[in-house]
Amino acid sequence: MATGFFAELHRRRVIRVGILYAVVGWVVIEVASTMLPGLNLPDWTVTFVIALVVLGFPIAVIMGWMFDLGPKDTASARSPTPQNRAIASAVDAPKAPDPASAPVPMAVPSLEVQAPPAEDRRTIAVLPFVNMSGDAENEYFSDGIAEEILNLLTKLPQLKVASRTSSFVFKGKEAGIRAVATELDxxxxxxxxxxxxxxHVRITAQLIEADGDSHLWSETYDREMKDVFAIQDDIARSITDALKVALSPKERRALQNVATADARAYDFYLRGRKYLHAMTKIGFLNAINMFERAIGIDARYALAYAGLGDSYALLYRYAEPARENLHQAEVASRKAIELDPDAAEAHLSLGMALYAAGRLDDAAAPFETAMLINPNLFEIYLFYGRACLADGKYDKAARLLLRARETNPTDYQAPSYLGMAYRSSGRDELAREADTAALDLIERHVALNPDDHRSLYMGSAMLAALGRREQAIEWAEAALRARENDPQTLYNVGCTYAVLGDTERALDLLESSCDNGWYDRQWLEHDSDLAILRSNPRFERLLERMASYPQPATGVPGHDTPTS
Incomplete structure (x- = not known):
């Protein structure tokens, strides 16, 4: 207990504050003792100064404990490039949130060991597991097993884990381990x-060191479906043992998958995650169905409630702007927090629900709580940064997106949005650097996934911003061919044409996006790519049209009659 307490004092920099205060206080007393008598002041003035210094010591220590929580660079980049440093120097790291400001149940982690420096952290990627079942329908299960192991590993500060969006790029690809490791850093x-x-389930896993292409650990599990949780836990523990990662009791508990004990509920949960990742209206609706079925089996399945909240929030933002969807998103995410206040995913879900409702001030607390619980979770910084960007808080958005980029340097989304944040705040040179970095990552992604519509339309906007007009149009049209009536694709390709100066084509696409279910007026108003359209009457009419959609409620949504 004593060791843990002193470790906590060290982590919070309380000892450093105390030493610094003692040195400064001694200097103040010495100066006062020398100068004050010469000023013909009463004798008690020196005593008064000494008393003030002594009384200030406990206050300084308490302030140090309260306001300097933990290491400042938990998610630092492993190998920062000169370009990374140039961009990062423009914006300070985000301040640690004040837990007292959160209006939702919080579980602020009390780390038992100090997080290691970035250079001491092990870096690992979890590739999608190969489906050997002979049935393509079981893809959701093999992908889900890998994703759950990845999520367990992100809870450990000693590890830096490539995000799902990065490592799953290699799904179905023939690539050597060394090439994969180089690509994912x-x-x-x-x-x-x-x-x-x-x-019955048979799971085989192996951990490989990339440099020597050597196997550090491998195991095959032949078990019943009900044992799948124990298998995942064992794989995660075996990885930490192989990497010689010392775990505290708290971290060992974090590696235990205790979200549910029911294999049927877990199966529906994995199906829901698969549908959710599709990012389409039918995907959101199917995900809702799967999560509800998981909850029907296990009514205390917090992560299923979090997935349900995510599904409703994304359905509202991208496909079906019915107020009832907002209401369901908030209800489900708050239930997830009630059931498991230590789950970062639950707080992230509430942040997304409140952001979808246009309540960014309320969304800040759950987002920041999630950051405290799991500072390695890339999606927190990405979604919180996007929320701030939509709200016009460009400096804060940039800080968060930099953290997202540091947490997962191989994902192209963070630098893409970072360029928008810089451009919107008038930092054109930094915006160009971020665009260049994003485009480099997108081009590598498209080389592996030439039909990925999302990377194509985001890349087309980067190409347009960098003056590569012909390639920008080629990628934009390829994205449209891949997802002709998808509202997100229509919107983003419209942004590309706006950057290229083709206002009529841009407005045609934006209006078509609205026809197909796009509803995010707040984002539309602050999107820097659309600056050329601001004074166009068609653009103004589009904003007015969006104003006629059911608006987010100012309080708890869902009390008015929902629209379909």
Whole structure:
């Protein structure tokens, strides 16, 4: 207990504050003792100064404890490039949030060991497990197993884990381990396979060190479906053992998958995650159905409630702007927090729900709580940064997106939005640097996934911003061919044409996006790509049209009659 307490004092920099205060206080007393008598002041003035210094010491220590929580660079980039440093120097790191400001149940983590420096952290990627079941429908299960192991590993400060969006790029690709590790900037890779037949499951996993292409650990599990949780826990623990990562009791508990004990509920949850990642209206609706079925089996399944909240929030923002969707998103995410206040995913879900409702001030607390619980979770910084960007808080958005980029340097989304944040705040040179970095990552992504419409339309905007007009149009049209009536694709390709100066084509696409269900007037108003359209009458009419949609409620949504 004593060791843990002193470690906590050290982590919070209380000892450093105390030493610094003592030195400064001694200097103040010495100066007062020398100068004050010469000023013919009463004798008690020196005593008074000494008393003030002594009384100020406990106050300084308390302030140090309260306002300097933990390491300042938890998610630092492993190998910052000169370009990274140039961009990062323009914006200070985000301040640690004040837990007392959160209006939702909080579980502020009390780390038992200090997070290691960035250069001491092990870097690892979890590749999607190969489906060996002979049934393509089981892809959701093999992908879900890998994603759950990835999520367990992100809870450890000693590890830096490539995000799902980065590592799953290699799904179905023939690529050597060394090439994968180089692309994802990691030293270790976990790969595996899953074979499922009824209630029986066979999972094989192996951990490989990229430099020597050597196997550090491998295991095959032949179990019943009900044992899948124990298998995931064992794989995560075996990885930490192989990497010689020392775990505190708290961290060992974090590696236990205790979200549910029911294999059927877990199966529906994995199906829901698969549909949610599709980012389409039918995907959101199917995800809602799957999460509800998981909850029907296990009514205390917090992560299923969080997934349900995410599904409703994304459905509202991208496909169906019915107020009832907002209401369901908030209800589900708050239930997730009630059931498991230590789950960062639950707080992230509430932040997304409140952001979708246009309540960014309320959304800040759950976002920041999620950051405290799991500072390695890339999606927190990405979604919180996007929320601030939509709200016109460009400096804060830039700070958060920089943290997202540091947490997962191989994902192209953070630098893409970072360029928008800089451009909107008038930092054109930094915006160009961010655009260049984003485009480099997108081009590498498209090389592996030439039909990925999202990377194509985001890349087309980067190309347009950098003056590469012909390639920008080529990518934009390829994205449209891949997802002709998808509102997000229509909107983003419209942004590309706006940057290129083709206002009529841009407005045609934006109006078509609205026809197909796009509803995010707040984002539309602050999107720097659309600056050329601001004074166009068609653009103004589009904003007015969006104003006729059901608006987010100012309080708890859902009390008015919902629209379909």
């Amino acid at each position: 990691v030293d270790y890779v976990l790969e595996g396979s899953v074979r499922r037949a009824g209630d």
